[in-house]
Amino acid sequence: MIPLNKLKEIAILHGNEVCILDKNKSYTWNNVIKLVEERIVFLCRSYNKKQLRSVCYISKNTADLICWLSVFSTLGIPVNGLDYSLPVETLVKLLKRINPSILLISFKMYTCQEINTLMTDNITMFAIDSPSDRIIQSIGEFHSHELKELINGHKSVPERLVSLTSGTSSIPKIVYRYKSFESKRFNWFINRYKFTRSDGFMLILPLYHAAGYGWAKMFMLLGAPLYLVDQENEQMLLHTISQHSVKTTVLTPNIVSRLVVLAQGNKIKHSLRWVLVGGSYFSVITKRAAISIFGEIFYEYYGCTESGVNALSEPMDMLAYPESVGKAFEGNSIIILNDRNCPVKNGESGRIAVSSYMLMDEYSDGTRPFVQISGKDYFLMADFGYLDLDGRLFLLNRNGDTYNRYNLYTIEEKVRALPCIKDVAVVSSFKEGRHHIKCVFSTKKDHDVYILVDKIKKVVGEIGDSIFEVHAVNEVPYSPSGKVRFNAVFKMLAAA
CATH class of the missing domain: 3.40.50.12780 (ANL, N-terminal domain)
Known part of the structure; x- marks a missing residue:
C-alpha cells in the first residue's frame, strides 16, 4: 500500500x-x-x-x-x-x-x-x-x-510489477510491468471526481486483485479512511454502508445484485457518491434496479489485468445507454478488429483491442500478444463487440478469439428478466466448428426445473447453428474478484 x-x-x-x-x-x-x-x-x-x-x-x-x-x-x-x-x-x-x-x-x-x-x-x-x-x-x-x-x-x-489474471477459465497468467502507471491514473480520477480525504472508501474486493488494491491505495494516499468488509457477510455490508461515512467503493456486478436484493428488504440510508463497477458483465436489469434504489452514483469501467482501466460509463451515459460499458477516457484508445486484425468501421462487430499507457509489458514467459496499428501497440482483449458512432463500446460476448458474433449478453438479459430467476450466466465454447452455448441459472424459490428450461429456450429462441443448452444450478459460482468461474460451471454440468 x-x-x-x-x-x-x-x-x-x-x-x-x-x-x-x-x-x-x-x-x-x-x-x-x-x-x-x-x-x-x-x-x-x-x-x-x-x-x-x-x-x-x-x-x-x-x-x-x-x-x-x-x-x-x-x-x-x-x-x-x-x-x-x-x-x-x-x-x-x-x-x-x-x-x-x-x-x-x-x-x-x-x-x-x-x-x-x-x-x-x-x-x-x-x-x-x-x-x-x-x-x-x-x-x-x-x-x-x-x-x-x-x-x-x-x-x-x-522495479517489476507483478500481477495475475483471474484464472477463471485456466491457470492465472503472470503479467509483468516495468514501470508504474498509478500516479498518472490516480491524478486523472482525483481531478475528475474531486476526491478528498473525506471520501471514506469501502474495501470489499480482495487486495490481491487490482480492483481492490489500486483503488484502496489511491484513497489511502488522500488520507481517506478504509472500511474493510467481508463480501460474504451481508449484514456487515449493510452496516458499513448505513452506519459509517462511506462515500466511495468499487464493486463487482454480482455484489451490486446482492446489494439490490438486500436493499429491497431494508431501508438503507447511505452517503455513497461514487460506486465504480466492473470486472464482469454488468446486467442492464441490475443497473436500472441499483440506480432506482441508490441514485445516480454508479460508474462502470471496462478493462482487464493486462490493459488496466480503459473505458468509463458515467451516470448520465449509463441512463441513456445502459447496454454500453462507456467510452475510452484520456490515455486510452479502443478499436475493433476483424479476423485479420484490421480495424473495422464503427457499428461493425469484431474483436476488441486496447492501446493504453497502462498496458502490460509482457507475460512471465516473455510473450507480448500485441498487434501494431498506426504505430501503436494494441492488446487483444477476450471480448467481442462494437463501437457506436460516438465511440461507446458495446460488448457481445467473451469469445473474441473465435469471432463468435452472437450477443450472449442479450440471452442473459432475457433469462434474467424472468420473475423466478435469481442469477444467470451464459458461457460459450467452440468445438468441432460450432459454438456451444451453455446457460446456467439459479432460482429464487423451488420451481419445476424442466418447465423453466423449456420456458428459457422459448424466450431465447433460435441461435443460428449453435448448440444451446440450459441447466439449473444451486448457485452461479464466482471468484472473490467477481468473475464467473467457467471451469467450475463446466465441471458442474459434467457431473450432472
Whole structure:
C-alpha cells in the first residue's frame, strides 16, 4: 500500500483519526505507523537481503495485511497476492512460477496439511494474524532506534510489477510491468471526481486483485479512511454502508445484485457518491434496479489485468445507454478488429483491442500478444463487440478469439428478466466448428426445473447453428474478484 513516509505526512495533521476500520476494530494513522515500523525492524533484523527479494501473500483483507503491504512498499520489495479461493494445487503451481522468497499467509484459511503443501522450496513462510505478532512487536520495539538505519541500508530491487489474471477459465497468467502507471491514473480520477480525504472508501474486493488494491491505495494516499468488509457477510455490508461515512467503493456486478436484493428488504440510508463497477458483465436489469434504489452514483469501467482501466460509463451515459460499458477516457484508445486484425468501421462487430499507457509489458514467459496499428501497440482483449458512432463500446460476448458474433449478453438479459430467476450466466465454447452455448441459472424459490428450461429456450429462441443448452444450478459460482468461474460451471454440468 502506501510507504511509511506518506503515512507520516498524513499523520502530522490526522494521526489520531481513523485510518482503517476492520471488524469493528479501528486503527488510527498513528496505530498503523507503529505497526508498520515494528514490522520493518522485524524483517530487516530477521532476514537477509536474499530472503527479502520478493513476497507473495494469500489472505483475505485485514488491517494487518495492509500494514505488511506498507512495509513492502517502504522497503521497495515486490509483492503480489494470490487468489485464496483457488485450489491449493493451483496455488503451488503459481508459487513455483513466481518463486517468491517470502510467503505471507493466513493460517486460519488452511489446514496443516495444506500449509505444508504450500511450503515450496526455498520459501520463507510466516503467518498473518498469528501469535508470532507478539514476537514481531517485541523485536520491533526493542530495536526501534535502528529503524532509519535499517530502511536506508535496505536496497530495493529493480522495479517489476507483478500481477495475475483471474484464472477463471485456466491457470492465472503472470503479467509483468516495468514501470508504474498509478500516479498518472490516480491524478486523472482525483481531478475528475474531486476526491478528498473525506471520501471514506469501502474495501470489499480482495487486495490481491487490482480492483481492490489500486483503488484502496489511491484513497489511502488522500488520507481517506478504509472500511474493510467481508463480501460474504451481508449484514456487515449493510452496516458499513448505513452506519459509517462511506462515500466511495468499487464493486463487482454480482455484489451490486446482492446489494439490490438486500436493499429491497431494508431501508438503507447511505452517503455513497461514487460506486465504480466492473470486472464482469454488468446486467442492464441490475443497473436500472441499483440506480432506482441508490441514485445516480454508479460508474462502470471496462478493462482487464493486462490493459488496466480503459473505458468509463458515467451516470448520465449509463441512463441513456445502459447496454454500453462507456467510452475510452484520456490515455486510452479502443478499436475493433476483424479476423485479420484490421480495424473495422464503427457499428461493425469484431474483436476488441486496447492501446493504453497502462498496458502490460509482457507475460512471465516473455510473450507480448500485441498487434501494431498506426504505430501503436494494441492488446487483444477476450471480448467481442462494437463501437457506436460516438465511440461507446458495446460488448457481445467473451469469445473474441473465435469471432463468435452472437450477443450472449442479450440471452442473459432475457433469462434474467424472468420473475423466478435469481442469477444467470451464459458461457460459450467452440468445438468441432460450432459454438456451444451453455446457460446456467439459479432460482429464487423451488420451481419445476424442466418447465423453466423449456420456458428459457422459448424466450431465447433460435441461435443460428449453435448448440444451446440450459441447466439449473444451486448457485452461479464466482471468484472473490467477481468473475464467473467457467471451469467450475463446466465441471458442474459434467457431473450432472
